[in-house]
Amino acid sequence: DAKTTQPNSMESNEEEPVHLPCNHSTISGTDYIHWYRQLPSQGPEYVIHGLTSNVNNRMASLAIAEDRKSSTLILHRATLRDAAVYYCILREKDTGFQKLVFGTGTRLLVSP
Amino acid sequence: SQTIHQWPATLVQPVGSPLSLECTVEGTSNPNLYWYRQAAGRGLQLLFYSVGIGQISSEVPQNLSASRPQDRQFILSSKKLLLSDSGFYLCAWSLWPRLAGDPSSTDTQYFGPGTRLTVL
Numbered sequence: 001d002a003k004t005t006q007p008n009s010m011e012s013n014e015e016e017p018v019h020l021p022c023n024h025s026t027i028s029g030t031d032y033i034h035w036y037r038q039l040p041s042q043g044p045e046y047v048i049h050g051l052t053s054n055v056n057n058r059m060a061s062l063a064i065a066e067d068r069k070s071s072t073l074i075l076h077r078a079t080l081r082d083a084a085v086y087y088c089i090l091r092e093k094d095t096g097f098q099k100l101v102f103g104t105g106t107r108l109l110v111s112p
Numbered sequence: 113s114q115t116i117h118q119w120p121a122t123l124v125q126p127v128g129s130p131l132s133l134e135c136t137v138e139g140t141s142n143p144n145l146y147w148y149r150q151a152a153g154r155g156l157q158l159l160f161y162s163v164g165i166g167q168i169s170s171e172v173p174q175n176l177s178a179s180r181p182q183d184r185q186f187i188l189s190s191k192k193l194l195l196s197d198s199g200f201y202l203c204a205w206s207l208w209p210r211l212a213g214d215p216s217s218t219d220t221q222y223f224g225p226g227t228r229l230t231v232l
Contacts, residue, residue: 034220043202043223044156099171100146100204100221102156 004088009107012078020073020106022088027068032091035062035073036102037084044087044102047073083110114139118203118224125231131176131190133227135203138184143205145186146221147178150200162186193231201227 005023012018024033035047048055048062050071055062061074075082087105115138125131137143147159158171160178168178175194179187186203203224 036221041200041226041228043204043226044221045223046220049220099158099161101158102148104155 004090004103006086006088006103006106008104009109011109011111012075014080014110014112015077018075018078018082018108018110020075020086020088020108021070022072023070024088024090025069027090028092030092033062033064033068033071034089034091034100035060036087036089037082038087038105039081039084047086049091078108078110080110080112083108114205114222116203116205116222116224118201118227120227121225122228123230125193125229127195127231128192131188131193131197131229133188133201133203133229135186135188135224136184137205140184140205140207142183143207145180146204146206147186147188148202148204148223150202152199156202160188195231198229198231201229 003026007021010020032049032051034049036044037047038044048057048060050062050064052064052068054064063072063074065071073086085105085107087102089100089102117136119134142164145162148156149159150156159176160168160170162168162180165180165183168180175192176188176190188201190197204221206221
């Protein structure tokens with residue numbers, strides 16, 4: 001799996017938007033960008049994924065740079081429950097079984 | 113819908129004692145299964161994965177072993193625990209190569225609630 005780089009931590013206030021960046025300068029054309037998050041004392045949960053176009057779901061939005069060398073996970077209105085470690089992971093498409101490799105992620109702190 | 117169970121939720125064991133952690137998945141068949149460990153304040157480390165009954169791949173040499181006696185059951189074991197085995201153990205499942213009807217599916221993994229193991 002190609003490598004991703006994320007800030008160690010970020011802070012936000014409740015009800016404000018949060019933009020979590022991820023750099024993946026060595027991404028290949030077949031790599032999907034996945035985001036997971038891990039709430040305290042819980043297992044990670046899937047957030048969103050995309051390939052080239054921006055993606056939206058009920059949890060978040062994913063903005064992918066035109067050259068695909070970076071992406072941003074957007075939480076439109078942070079809540080206290082969004083405080084978690086967010087992981088950006090690259091996955092190859094349709095190349096057989098692939099292991100999910102977690103980095104250290106970004107710890108998001110949300111203040112009331 | 114699919115659910116994943118792990119037990120026990122917490123466990124305190126003395127050094128040198130055996131270990132058995134169990135993970136079961138409901139609502140799907142022939143899943144890929146994974147065991148991860150997360151040491152305190154650290155990232156997730158993949159320990160084992162399985163693509164089918166009796167098929168186990170080990171990622172890190174250690175005194176742990178895994179078994180898959182049934183399609184939706186994954187067991188993590190040790191004959192003698194070490195202090196360094198303490199951590200948060202997570203089981204996960206996924207479907208590969210595709211979820212039916214979802215051409216963009218790329219092995220999304222779904223994690224269980226975890227077992228917190230303390231070795232004293």
